[in-house]
Amino acid sequence: MAITMAQAINAALRDAMEADDRVLIFGEDVGRLGGVFRVTDGLQATFGEERCFDTPLAESGIIGTAIGLAMYGFRPVPEMQFDGFTYPAFEQIVSHLAKMPNRSRGTVKLPVTVRIPYGGGIGAVEHHSESPEAYWAHTAGLKVMTPGTPEDGYAMMREAIAMDDPVIFLEPKRRYWMKSDAELPITTQPAREAVVRREGTDVSVFCYGPMVRTALEAADAAADEGWSLEVVDLRSLSPLDTATMVASVERTGRAIVVHEAAMTLGMGAEIAARIQERAFYHLEAPVLRATGYDTPYPPAKLEEFWLPDVDRILDMVERSMSY
Amino acid sequence: MAITMAQAINAALRDAMEADDRVLIFGEDVGRLGGVFRVTDGLQATFGEERCFDTPLAESGIIGTAIGLAMYGFRPVPEMQFDGFTYPAFEQIVSHLAKMPNRSRGTVKLPVTVRIPYGGGIGAVEHHSESPEAYWAHTAGLKVMTPGTPEDGYAMMREAIAMDDPVIFLEPKRRYWMKSDAELPITTQPAREAVVRREGTDVSVFCYGPMVRTALEAADAAADEGWSLEVVDLRSLSPLDTATMVASVERTGRAIVVHEAAMTLGMGAEIAARIQERAFYHLEAPVLRATGYDTPYPPAKLEEFWLPDVDRILDMVERSMSY
Amino acid sequence: MADHAIDPRSLLPPDEPVHLLDPDGTLHEDDDHPLELDDEQLRELYRFMVVTRKVDREAINLQRQGQLGVYASCMGQEAAQVGSAYALAEDDWIFPSYRELGAALVRKVDAAGLLHLYRGTWLSDHDPYAHNFALMSIPIGTQALHATGLAMGAQRDGNAIAVITYFGDGGTSEGDPHEAMTFAGVMRSPVIFFVQNNQYAISVPLEKQTAAPTLAHKAVGYGMPGYRVDGNDVLATYAVTKRAVERARRGEGPAFIEAMTYRMEAHTTSDDPSRYRTQEELDEAAKTDPIARMRNLLTQRDLYDEELEQAIDEQAKETAAYVRAGIYDASHGDPLELFEHVYVDPTGHFEDQREQLRAELASSADGDGEEVA
Amino acid sequence: MADHAIDPRSLLPPDEPVHLLDPDGTLHEDDDHPLELDDEQLRELYRFMVVTRKVDREAINLQRQGQLGVYASCMGQEAAQVGSAYALAEDDWIFPSYRELGAALVRKVDAAGLLHLYRGTWLSDHDPYAHNFALMSIPIGTQALHATGLAMGAQRDGNAIAVITYFGDGGTSEGDPHEAMTFAGVMRSPVIFFVQNNQYAISVPLEKQTAAPTLAHKAVGYGMPGYRVDGNDVLATYAVTKRAVERARRGEGPAFIEAMTYRMEAHTTSDDPSRYRTQEELDEAAKTDPIARMRNLLTQRDLYDEELEQAIDEQAKETAAYVRAGIYDASHGDPLELFEHVYVDPTGHFEDQREQLRAELASSADGDGEEVA
């Protein structure tokens, strides 16, 4: 029986709550409604209002109280309803969630998993399609994970909740309905390891979250043109698995980074910087980027022109091959 | 008579208020106290409480009302008291200040200059030494400027206030006391142009704000070792003057980026990515980074070990030269 | 009196919301809330509500037909919006959230333009300066600060206007309205913080949003009066808002108004309210319908006849048809417009990226014959 | 009564702050605020205040001698801090801002450890779990949410403790305390929001901070009682806090306390208060000194004698000396500690960067003989 990524994450939350009664789920509309994407569906019914509850409409409040709950000994899994509504909580995330464990010299642990549905491609109105991962990955003290498959949706969520560090868990909302025949519970590689989803010899394509499927489609299309792409799913954006990326580029000599976020200072910038630092003599072409543009996220009817897609990836492959 | 950078910026604010009565200054303690760094000293006395005023202690409120004031037709110059206290205003900056002009299809202009003293090196307590520039430079819709000299402190501030786009104006607080003999008013190159502060032939050093002086000191020290560094002061972090950077690397074949902010996804990442994209065949070594570490900003007594300094820059020069 | 300058008792809301018009159309005159509306104005208020409901319905239909991506209905809240917006003068400003179709129609904002946000042809598509009606604001409560800032601007300009900003019961929990009210209180800025308490923030009912006795009680904490009004009573809403607006224009500072109402439709067309509220609750709420009771009043006063009914009906249909025509299959503009408005002066920004998009558009136009529009 | 469940009048502060102890030491008994303190406890309250002032002075001296980077004095606020902290039981939690030396001393937090934050040897240096005293919090008001979260945790754990969080008059303007009070109100969490209204936020006086009749009036907006107390009266502060704490522990929910006090020193040692307040104002404020009046009471009751004076003096000197010894020339730890606590599991993070620093340390040790410590 096939399950979707949303269902896989829901199952992970359920199993985590079952396994450890310190796990708490809260946020806007996560209770009775089960979340606007139904990712928390049924959790309040099963575990009661004490463990899965709706909060007032205040994101800073949600993260700030998560910190206090974690200080008490709970393992909070707060939800930010959408990517664009994480920003009111920016101070609590950056100044406290990320920094308090270090500030306390290790005495305070904050095992908080902040769930954020992110990214575009679903025809939503403004502020519902943001890709804020670079803000978090630039912030020391946070771990940042994003699954690209339903299997990872389950396994990485379990790993994030079990982890003693704060995790920003970015759920690629346009892939919530992506299906898998996996049997749950499932374990995959630890999140910090990037995974080669498809082996190839010409160009390494680094991607994550919503763009994993797109990159795999591009690899299919590239094969028709005679190019062999290696698709690497990064999974963890902080830390980055530099070793796996470098090893891939050592094989292929070429690299492309794909993400929805704006190009400037997006993950592609860091990845390009690291690869040229560490695989300088292996590179036969510069690391290129197939990304969103340096403009605000566009209106729904224009998102297809803005988002990186198979064509933009192939264009970069062609440019890379032309060096 | 020598003036400091703080005095130069103060003079720029004064002259801008004099020149245009739509210019308003406000924030925490900017009025009677003249700001905790005295950068707004005397402005309330001269221009009255209507044009230079203290607000309640609420950064989101300061930026949000600046947006409304700009909609009315004013040219607000709000102050965030310290880098680390800009985060409560993150949503207003990212979701509105940066996006509203685009959202409105150009009907709404927001000529807001957000002044932020930033960076470390002054022995301050936590949250008073942050370098948040990458957050802003990743955000489309904002311009980001930072002066590295008193002259630019004056001229770029005038330019920012006169500009119809929202500007994040980052003042390198550890250089507030840096002196110059410049006669005010002064005009320098437009902020979008990077400036070669010292010509050299071996390695291009890209720097900005507080690190301009440090890079120049490193260039002196490097000369003793027989290395010729070209020091490029970026001045504008968004947009980046890619052409000037590329031209410099085309001459030197080597590049180093220096900044206080953490390395991962700091400005150095974007600069490295761009240079290897556009000067691939000119690079004789990877673009290297002399930056702060990927940890929270350290306590005062440890900042000297964390901050990039002449030694760290020279170390990168040596590595670069060894390729 | 204590050591405080203002008598807090003067700021607290009365025990019961101001209410002038019963569901059966009976009008209770109230000296504190004089109406001073002539027959034409009574009819106009009614007309605005009927047109609002019609256009709202049309928008829901358009969404069902795939013409809008999503839509946030204001059904049930027509009186709160129309009554309050009607109390403003033309040069007063409105800062809406995303649900204020009724206020927009009173303001004569182009409703088709407004709905382009929901169609996704652009992020917003009306000129805020044309009718002093700001862009709709999606991040909850953020617009309260813009309203306050604009009001501070008007004060500095010696321009005695009032500014009204709408947000919801849920919005009162966010930090931004709190900061806005703090600023407006201290600066005595002419802002009306108008909360449509429609009982829910998506699925979250009021009692999980706040423990305050009423939302209006929050006002005292900012040194401004808190008013409460039956938000399904267009006349009471008008009168209470009018009083606050006049006060603000006179320089007496901001005010907070809690309008008690009910959201008859789903939160948005994407929402499934059956998960969190019952049919009985809806049936109960329907009894307080704002439009019916105004028609009852007009009927009682012999101001309602078939002619009026037809005229209003026609206007409603026309506006709805106009909206439909403006939205149906409406195309987005040139995708290169994505780079047009990001900066007034884009020097140095994204030439390469514009080139990339231009090339992609060209190749998809030539190449596989895909339509761009 | 109206349609609201709670009587708002029960939440509003009385016209005058609760005050029990006059400057001359006269005690006014008040049945609503029974003290139930024995002689030893009265002496202890006095002693905590004296020791606080002494250590505070020592910290200012240490800063002047370049031993601390900066320091935020609590002089003048000793009664507010000592009285409130003294009303807590050991298992209750305290979430301070950056000025709560007095509360920390009552809690027996290691004062030298606390001051390491200001010395900059580490970002914070006491174990919050050792005395249920959270880390000091510099971003204004943010700690109010941590306090609320911890209280929500205690509720879920069936642990009937109370949590107190301190912030300033300026802090009431930030969004975070607003959200914290909203959460605590709805969840009936056992949190006391204790505001030391010391009249200034750096240079900004209260009247530019809020138009509220009093800060305590804000409480009604969150459905919690707002208390006001003479914060320079240690007994009144104790009694009012005690009432709120007991209520919270009984499950009756949060409360807000506004303690009227005055910051006698500069905002921090970096501040120049002569720019914004006068000597006359300071002289006036000095008349309400919290320590003098408590001594007057003890004297009146024959609880104060030379022996006590000497003992307290000794303890104050000892603590100050202990702090001085712990701070003076105290070295930072190994710079490589910068990488130690960022993550519990740092796998994959900054090996290269640690290596870089290690090499820099080695070369500066060998090379130019620069001292590392």
Ligand SMILES: Cc1ncc(C[n+]2csc(CCOP(=O)(O)OP(=O)(O)O)c2C)c(N)n1
């Ligand atoms: C900052 C922010 N957080 C979350 C959301 C998602 N969201 C949209 S509407 C809504 C509920 C708003 O409720 P209320 O303020 O009562 O207004 P109503 O929709 O009832 O008119 C939420 C949570 C948002 N738009 N902005």
Ligand SMILES: Cc1ncc(C[n+]2csc(CCOP(=O)(O)OP(=O)(O)O)c2C)c(N)n1
């Ligand atoms: C979010 C934030 N903004 C600004 C500051 C800078 N700052 C430090 S203390 C202070 C004033 C605080 O006043 P108040 O809350 O009354 O507390 P007090 O210092 O009087 O105890 C300000 C503005 C800060 N620490 N945090």
Ligand SMILES: [Mg+2]
């Ligand atoms: Mg609502």
Ligand SMILES: [Mg+2]
């Ligand atoms: Mg204060």
